[in-house]
Amino acid sequence: MTDAAIDTTRGAGAPNYLTAGTRVRSWLLSTDHKRIAILYFATITVFFMIGGAAATLMRMELFTPEADVVSADGYNKLFTLHGVIMVFFFLVPAIPTTLGNFILPLAIGARDMAFPRVNLISWYLTLSGGMLALASMLLGGVDTGWTFYTPYSSVYSNSYVTLAALGVFISGFGNIATGVNFIVTVHTQRAPGLGWRRLPLFVWSIYATSIIFVLGTPALAVALLMVVVERLFGLGLLDPARGGDPILFQHVFWFYSHPAVYIMVLPAMGVVTEVITCFARRRVFGYTMMVGAMLAIAVVSFFVWGHHMFVSGQSLYASLIFSFLSFVIAVPSAIKVFNWTATLYGGHITFESPMLYAMGFVGLFTLGGLTGLFLASVPIDVHVHDTYFIVAHFHYIMVGGSVAAFFAGLHFWWPKITGRTYNERMARAAAILMFLGFNFTFFPQFIVGYLGMPRRYHVYLDQFQVWNVASSLGAVILAAAYILPLCYLGWSLIGGHKAGDDPWEATGLEWQTSSPPPEHNFERLPLVTEEAYAYHEKHEHPKERGGGNQDSQGTGHRTRQERSGGRHGPGPHADNPAGGGR
Amino acid sequence: MTPESVHAAEPNQPFLRWSRQREATTFGLWIFLASEMVFFGALMMGYAMHRYLWPDAFEVAGAHTNIWYGSINTAILLTSSATMAVAAWAARDGLRRTVLTGLGLTAALGMAFLVLKGFEYREDFNEDLIPGIVAFPLDPPQTQIFFSYYWMMTGIHAVHLTIGIGAVLTVAWVVAKGRTDWTQSGTLHGLALYWHLIDVIWIFLYPLLYLVGRG
Numbered sequence: 001m002t003d004a005a006i007d008t009t010r011g012a013g014a015p016n017y018l019t020a021g022t023r024v025r026s027w028l029l030s031t032d033h034k035r036i037a038i039l040y041f042a043t044i045t046v047f048f049m050i051g052g053a054a055a056t057l058m059r060m061e062l063f064t065p066e067a068d069v070v071s072a073d074g075y076n077k078l079f080t081l082h083g084v085i086m087v088f089f090f091l092v093p094a095i096p097t098t099l100g101n102f103i104l105p106l107a108i109g110a111r112d113m114a115f116p117r118v119n120l121i122s123w124y125l126t127l128s129g130g131m132l133a134l135a136s137m138l139l140g141g142v143d144t145g146w147t148f149y150t151p152y153s154s155v156y157s158n159s160y161v162t163l164a165a166l167g168v169f170i171s172g173f174g175n176i177a178t179g180v181n182f183i184v185t186v187h188t189q190r191a192p193g194l195g196w197r198r199l200p201l202f203v204w205s206i207y208a209t210s211i212i213f214v215l216g217t218p219a220l221a222v223a224l225l226m227v228v229v230e231r232l233f234g235l236g237l238l239d240p241a242r243g244g245d246p247i248l249f250q251h252v253f254w255f256y257s258h259p260a261v262y263i264m265v266l267p268a269m270g271v272v273t274e275v276i277t278c279f280a281r282r283r284v285f286g287y288t289m290m291v292g293a294m295l296a297i298a299v300v301s302f303f304v305w306g307h308h309m310f311v312s313g314q315s316l317y318a319s320l321i322f323s324f325l326s327f328v329i330a331v332p333s334a335i336k337v338f339n340w341t342a343t344l345y346g347g348h349i350t351f352e353s354p355m356l357y358a359m360g361f362v363g364l365f366t367l368g369g370l371t372g373l374f375l376a377s378v379p380i381d382v383h384v385h386d387t388y389f390i391v392a393h394f395h396y397i398m399v400g401g402s403v404a405a406f407f408a409g410l411h412f413w414w415p416k417i418t419g420r421t422y423n424e425r426m427a428r429a430a431a432i433l434m435f436l437g438f439n440f441t442f443f444p445q446f447i448v449g450y451l452g453m454p455r456r457y458h459v460y461l462d463q464f465q466v467w468n469v470a471s472s473l474g475a476v477i478l479a480a481a482y483i484l485p486l487c488y489l490g491w492s493l494i495g496g497h498k499a500g501d502d503p504w505e506a507t508g509l510e511w512q513t514s515s516p517p518p519e520h521n522f523e524r525l526p527l528v529t530e531e532a533y534a535y536h537e538k539h540e541h542p543k544e545r546g547g548g549n550q551d552s553q554g555t556g557h558r559t560r561q562e563r564s565g566g567r568h569g570p571g572p573h574a575d576n577p578a579g580g581g582r
Numbered sequence: 583m584t585p586e587s588v589h590a591a592e593p594n595q596p597f598l599r600w601s602r603q604r605e606a607t608t609f610g611l612w613i614f615l616a617s618e619m620v621f622f623g624a625l626m627m628g629y630a631m632h633r634y635l636w637p638d639a640f641e642v643a644g645a646h647t648n649i650w651y652g653s654i655n656t657a658i659l660l661t662s663s664a665t666m667a668v669a670a671w672a673a674r675d676g677l678r679r680t681v682l683t684g685l686g687l688t689a690a691l692g693m694a695f696l697v698l699k700g701f702e703y704r705e706d707f708n709e710d711l712i713p714g715i716v717a718f719p720l721d722p723p724q725t726q727i728f729f730s731y732y733w734m735m736t737g738i739h740a741v742h743l744t745i746g747i748g749a750v751l752t753v754a755w756v757v758a759k760g761r762t763d764w765t766q767s768g769t770l771h772g773l774a775l776y777w778h779l780i781d782v783i784w785i786f787l788y789p790l791l792y793l794v795g796r797g
């Protein structure tokens with residue numbers, strides 16, 4: 001991508017960020033964004049396993065129509081545990097705090113985040129919030145569901161709601177601080193020459209996400225606080241007996257929690273863009289539109305929350321508007337899918353494991369998004385509200401989409417983060433297994449939901465069993481696909497080969513420094529001279545039969561020879577450098 | 583950058599130049615303030631909705647806050663913003679004594695606000711103006727909603743103020759010890775932004791809680 005200013009002749013013994021200090025203190029008090037990212041990795045991995053364990057128990061219970069593993073109350077607590085942990089302590093922080101924290105400063109050629117100490121404090125806030133939530137689960141659990149709906153949560157629930165809500169509340173401030181940090185970092189720490197139109201889309205995606213962190217999270221804090229002060233001090237904002245309004249909670253809660261879906265999805269889109277361009281060896285199609293789409297999503301996501309409340313008794317006119325806006329927000333998402341597809345066109349595509357995960361993301365996200373369109377229309381939503389159709393829909397977005405993208409990014413940047421390569425064959429197997437297992441688990445839930453099976457029950461009618469058995473069996477495959485990376489990635493730390501600085505021959509500043517990067521990221525700060533995704537130039541070597549210089553736009557049909565020559569793209573001037581505003 | 587400051591302390595870790603650090607500090611603070619606006623905005627939105635639903639109850643209840651405490655506290659907080667501004671601008675010119683005096687006064691006024699607020703809370707307690715208790719003195723029951731907002735909004739504001747006082751004292755200590763080049767770092771301007779936010783929020787809370795019942 002850029003310049004030769006970087007000294008690549010470092011001595012083999014020069015310390016990197018991993019070897020720069022080995023005491024526990026040097027990790028727990030580190031202000032190095034790379035070490036903090038590792039702390040987050042460890043934290044969210046543990047939370048992912050806890051949330052996954054709860055899901056495993058739920059799928060076991062649902063294997064038969066009768067109650068045989070847990071009681072009704074136990075089941076309520078399980079799905080609350082699963083939802084709270086997975087949403088607030090895995091999915092929301094997952095990509096921004098780990099890959100974002102590690103890669104974003106490198107990708108903009110910065111020495112660190114703008115506020116390194118705030119970055120560390122954010123981790124402690126996330127961790128202590130998570131610990132509180134976990135404590136509430138261990139003390140006896142919470143039975144409200146992750147949505148904490150009132151008046152059940154504020155008046156009736158006899159479980160540890162306060163503790164769990166406070167946990168989410170506290171970690172929320174960690175998220176806000178992280179968002180502020182990212183925004184300021186992108187504004188003030190970019191390398192010379194790295195203008196806004198040259199930023200990699202992963203950076204843009206974290207930027208857009210940060211906007212939601214900053215402007216959405218406080219609403220969640222207020223919603224939870226209203227529940228907490230009613231439980232603790234008897235304030236009555238949500239108590240209908242005194243003129244309070246339980247629906248007020250839903251409004252404030254979803255004002256955050258719908259945009260939160262995009263906190264999970266926007267960074268995923270960013271990761272996938274990096275991966276697809278790299279393994280198609282193509283400049284991204286429609287750069288400007290990709291940026292615009294992400295910013296549009298960040299803004300419009302704040303105005304669709306009412307689609308969660310079509311059956312909550314909100315005004316019909318409000319429902320109409322929210323329905324319309326929910327259709328509108330599908331447009332930028334669709335643009336992104338089209339642009340990824342167009343990026344692939346004419347590319348020299350290879351299917352390394354990150355690419356497999358990314359392709360899985362595109363497919364599953366599309367399916368989740370399309371079913372989201374069904375749900376945006378009021379009559380269908382009223383029909384399938386609180387059924388497994390909803391459960392399947394948002395799992396396609398969050399698990400099929402976000403988690404797949406998280407794994408795509410993890411595999412893509414693993415050599416950079418650890419300096420080691422992993423077993424590619426195993427990784428491909430895991431990626432394929434994850435895709436299959438996911439569909440096996442959640443596609444039946446679309447069907448059984450449409451047939452009328454309600455969510456959040458531990459028993460169900462006999463006629464739904466076949467779909468539930470399928471779903472539970474799929475979950476076994478999915479679980480295996482999640483455990484597999486733990487093994488081969490863990491092994492790579494011990495037995496992996498040295499990765500080299502740029503194993504994928506990717507563009508992007510993070511690949512210009514060593515793997516793992518030195519403590520201050522770059523031996524000399526880089527200078528950027530061209531836009532992101534210059535894959536054409538990077539691989540143009542002289543023996544190419546001029547294929548790289550041909551202007552393919554004019555030629556209606558290319559020969560097969562030329563097309564394979566087009567593996568390095570149709571030439572530097574075939575695309576509008578900015579991708580164009582098509 | 584003046585030639586003198588080249589010899590002064592280095593900027594904080596990722597920054598190469600003081601001007602960048604100043605810019606980043608104030609910019610970061612502004613973004614954080616946007617976040618705070620949503621926080622209080624959500625509460626004010628709820629207040630607006632409930633007042634629209636129960637105008638009579640809000641009128642009755644609004645007459646039972648103590649306008650003396652509210653007004654005096656408003657004056658105190660506005661004054662503290664002035665002393666804070668003096669400290670922030672004096673920092674630019676390196677007037678150490680003025681900065682320390684300004685910060686000291688700001689913290690003292692902030693604490694005076696909290697003390698008065700404490701007296702006011704005690705009075706509210708004595709009058710049983712606590713939502714949720716059986717003997718809530720006012721009618722209709724929706725007056726409790728007004729007082730729910732009263733306790734929640736003033737409580738959260740007081741928490742912000744307490745954090746603000748802590749921050750002012752910390753910065754005063756940093757300036758007194760000469761821990762960083764505070765003339766260059768923009769720390770005082772960031773602090774001032776936060777302090778003014780606390781002030782501005784109160785300027786909204788004062789009419790909502792003390793004036794509405796006295797039309």
Ligand SMILES: [Cu+2]
Pocket residue numbers: 257258261304305307308
């Ligand atoms: Cu939504």
